[in-house]
Amino acid sequence: MGSTLARSGIMTLFARRIVGASRSTPVADQIAQRLMRDIIRGHYRPGDRIREQEVADRLGVSRGPVREALQIVEQNSLIENVPWKGARVVLLTLNDVEDLFLLTAALMAVVARLAVQRATDAELEKFAARVEAHAPSADPSRPTQEQLNAAFGLGGYLFEISRSPHVAATIGRVVRLVYWQHRVLNAVDAKWRADAVETWRELARVLQTRDAARAERAINAVDRHSRLQVLKIHRELGTAVYRLFG
Amino acid sequence: MGSTLARSGIMTLFARRIVGASRSTPVADQIAQRLMRDIIRGHYRPGDRIREQEVADRLGVSRGPVREALQIVEQNSLIENVPWKGARVVLLTLNDVEDLFLLTAALMAVVARLAVQRATDAELEKFAARVEAHAPSADPSRPTQEQLNAAFGLGGYLFEISRSPHVAATIGRVVRLVYWQHRVLNAVDAKWRADAVETWRELARVLQTRDAARAERAINAVDRHSRLQVLKIHRELGTAVYRLFG
DNA sequence: CGATGCTATTTTGTCTACAATCCGTCACGG
DNA sequence: CCGTGACGGATTGTAGACAAAATAGCATCG
Numbered sequence: 001m002g003s004t005l006a007r008s009g010i011m012t013l014f015a016r017r018i019v020g021a022s023r024s025t026p027v028a029d030q031i032a033q034r035l036m037r038d039i040i041r042g043h044y045r046p047g048d049r050i051r052e053q054e055v056a057d058r059l060g061v062s063r064g065p066v067r068e069a070l071q072i073v074e075q076n077s078l079i080e081n082v083p084w085k086g087a088r089v090v091l092l093t094l095n096d097v098e099d100l101f102l103l104t105a106a107l108m109a110v111v112a113r114l115a116v117q118r119a120t121d122a123e124l125e126k127f128a129a130r131v132e133a134h135a136p137s138a139d140p141s142r143p144t145q146e147q148l149n150a151a152f153g154l155g156g157y158l159f160e161i162s163r164s165p166h167v168a169a170t171i172g173r174v175v176r177l178v179y180w181q182h183r184v185l186n187a188v189d190a191k192w193r194a195d196a197v198e199t200w201r202e203l204a205r206v207l208q209t210r211d212a213a214r215a216e217r218a219i220n221a222v223d224r225h226s227r228l229q230v231l232k233i234h235r236e237l238g239t240a241v242y243r244l245f246g
Numbered sequence: 247m248g249s250t251l252a253r254s255g256i257m258t259l260f261a262r263r264i265v266g267a268s269r270s271t272p273v274a275d276q277i278a279q280r281l282m283r284d285i286i287r288g289h290y291r292p293g294d295r296i297r298e299q300e301v302a303d304r305l306g307v308s309r310g311p312v313r314e315a316l317q318i319v320e321q322n323s324l325i326e327n328v329p330w331k332g333a334r335v336v337l338l339t340l341n342d343v344e345d346l347f348l349l350t351a352a353l354m355a356v357v358a359r360l361a362v363q364r365a366t367d368a369e370l371e372k373f374a375a376r377v378e379a380h381a382p383s384a385d386p387s388r389p390t391q392e393q394l395n396a397a398f399g400l401g402g403y404l405f406e407i408s409r410s411p412h413v414a415a416t417i418g419r420v421v422r423l424v425y426w427q428h429r430v431l432n433a434v435d436a437k438w439r440a441d442a443v444e445t446w447r448e449l450a451r452v453l454q455t456r457d458a459a460r461a462e463r464a465i466n467a468v469d470r471h472s473r474l475q476v477l478k479i480h481r482e483l484g485t486a487v488y489r490l491f492g
Numbered sequence: 493c494g495a496t497g498c499t500a501t502t503t504t505g506t507c508t509a510c511a512a513t514c515c516g517t518c519a520c521g522g
Numbered sequence: 523c524c525g526t527g528a529c530g531g532a533t534t535g536t537a538g539a540c541a542a543a544a545t546a547g548c549a550t551c552g
Contacts, residue, residue, distance in 0.1 A: 026327070026329050027505080027506080028317060028505095051533070051534095052533080052534070053532095053534095061506080061507090062506060062507050063534090064313075064506060064507070065505080065506070067310075067314055067534090068313055068314050068317045071274060071318050075318055077412065077415065083534085083535085084512080084513050084514060084533085084534060084535080085514070085515095086533070096412060099411075099412045100412055102410075103356065103412060103416055106352045106353060106355065106356045107353075109352065110349065110352045164341075164348075165345075166323065166345045166346055166349060166420070166423075167345055167348070167349060169323065170349055170419065170420060173416070174412070174416060177412075272535085297503070297504090307537090308536060308537045309537085310536055310537070311535080313504090313505090329504085329505090329543090330503085330505080330542080330543050330544060331543095331545095332503070332504065
């Protein structure tokens with residue numbers, strides 16, 4: 001059946017299975033990861049309906065696991081499940097996005113403190129190396145998707161070395177939505193991407209000083225650029241932003 | 247089928263369905279709420295296995311909706327779903343609980359700011375009234391469950407008047423786990439409960455001053471008493487705390 | 493006596509079938 | 523011409539049956 005079900009690889013960072021870790025990932029989980037990837041990559045757009053049978057046919061499974069997966073995706077705030085009407089990709093309003101950035105700021109501060117406290121020197125060095133490795137994707141000529149993947153990957157590793165599954169899970173649900181909104185940044189081809197990489201570099205440097213207060217400021221600087229741009233576009237375009245998600 | 251499926255009423259506060267709001271709550275959601283209630287109230291204890299057929303028989307439904315419900319509960323970090331081995335109630339370690347309190351503190355600060363900004367005067371008065379109404383449950387002779395319900399109810403209303411579904415959903419997942427840990431407070435029958443009510447009263451007063459900084463301090467004071475007690479018990483008893491969850 | 497491998501039972505994972513509900517369409521009447 | 527209500531197709535909700543895997547118990551062997 002599931003030759004079409006190749007594991008995502010990017011989202012996996014936030015999927016912590018604390019104990020068992022059996023070799024075979026449950027099909028429902030795989031479908032959920034795949035659906036969230038498809039939504040964030042633009043295969044489904046905000047407001048789109050997701051039909052169970054369509055997903056089942058596309059992935060070569062039956063509707064049972066698909067329904068379980070939809071519950072997972074709903075819990076991650078990417079879809080809404082309305083009784084007898086099915087699943088629909090959420091339409092985030094300007095207020096939603098503002099609140100998500102609020103949450104991100106507060107939770108990122110926690111992550112920064114934990115990383116400073118708990119990450120090893122080797123891990124912080126590896127983090128800095130990853131920042132450099134992903135830096136090329138900040139090239140304005142590259143598609144937004146690469147920048148998105150890079151940020152998601154860096155964030156995921158940062159959560160990992162913070163050594164708190166609960167913090168990682170909580171903030172993971174939030175940043176997934178935030179980075180999804182980064183798709184609207186297609187509309188602005190400014191030097192924003194280069195600035196973003198510079199803030200990541202600064203964060204990597206500050207983390208190695210083990211200064212919690214400075215780390216909090218540095219990690220919030222990372223999101224500041226994108227936050228301003230994303231909110232600006234939302235304010236200008238209103239609900240028309242959804243056309244940018246194709 | 248579902249005469250046994252009476253709606254919980256307490257958890258409902260965190261279950262936001264943004265648009266549709268059809269009259270009939272999906273069975274899977276009802277089962278999930280019921281399972282989470284059962285776990286927190288001690289029907290299932292940490293480490294207990296939850297068999298699908300048992301749940302299905304007990305609630306008078308088939309295994310399909312139960313499986314969907316288990317995915318929801320797993321996303322709320324109350325159970326772990328291990329492939330081919332089923333669902334098991336999570337065993338929170340001391341580290342887990344510490345991290346959850348960290349998260350709570352950070353997120354409660356956000357809630358305090360939002361409540362100060364967004365709640366109406368009438369809502370803040372109603373909040374103060376609810377604090378007084380629930381005050382009797384702080385009576386040391388009452389069971390811990392009542393104190394737990396009271397705190398959960400007050401928290402839920404506070405999240406509601408903060409007017410941010412995303413913040414409410416995010417912190418809801420965390421405080422559910424935190425208040426679950428309050429069960430260990432059976433072991434200490436100190437004057438903790440009366441102190442707790444006094445911190446709630448103080449929070450209600452401060453919110454009405456619309457002072458965000460003071461509100462942050464006040465809301466963190468609410469959890470401080472229970473946090474210290476809970477962590478103390480965890481440190482003293484180690485894994486033996488699980489015996490307190492019956 | 494203890495360890496190991498086999499077998500029976502239990503439990504989970506998935507699929508198929510059927511019932512309940514919704515949505516678009518069209519006929520009908522005002 | 524427009525609103526209203528019924529019909530049919532499509533989609534979701536649930537149930538039951540079957541396959542796959544794990545657990546427990548027991549017999550066997552060292």
